[in-house]
Amino acid sequence: MNKILIAMMVMALLTCVPTQAVTPTETDDLPNAGTLPGNAFYFMKELGEGFGTFFTFGDQARAERHLYLSEVRLAEANALAANGDESSLIWTLNRYEEQIRTAQAHATTAKNNG
Numbered sequence: 441m442n443k444i445l446i447a448m449m450v451m452a453l454l455t456c457v458p459t460q461a462v463t464p465t466e467t468d469d470l471p472n473a474g475t476l477p478g479n480a481f482y483f484m485k486e487l488g489e490g491f492g493t494f495f496t497f498g499d500q501a502r503a504e505r506h507l508y509l510s511e512v513r514l515a516e517a518n519a520l521a522a523n524g525d526e527s528s529l530i531w532t533l534n535r536y537e538e539q540i541r542t543a544q545a546h547a548t549t550a551k552n553n554g
Contacts, residue, residue, distance in 0.1 A: 470514055471512050473516045476523075477516065
């Protein structure tokens with residue numbers, strides 16, 4: 441049982457470590473949607489994103505992190521719309537809006553703090 445728990449933790453940590461800096465520009469497409477809601481392993485993706493966000497420090501960095509995660513939610517929504525999965529699509533769009541609001545809040549705080 442402990443080996444399974446350790447393996448899951450290692451996999452979750454590996455999914456949150458970026459391989460390169462995320463610097464979106466006007467010409468970039470949305471990031472890869474990866475695992476979609478409804479998949480049995482989607483919780484691992486969420487866990488990895490949560491770890492990555494937990495270890496993101498500073499309001500500007502957190503705003504950028506949540507903006508990136510909103511782009512991931514939008515990519516997931518596009519894939520779900522193509523698959524015709526309406527229930528997961530609505531849930532994902534709500535999470536997209538949540539990420540945008542959180543990014544705006546951190547950006548406002550960063551701006552106010554200089």
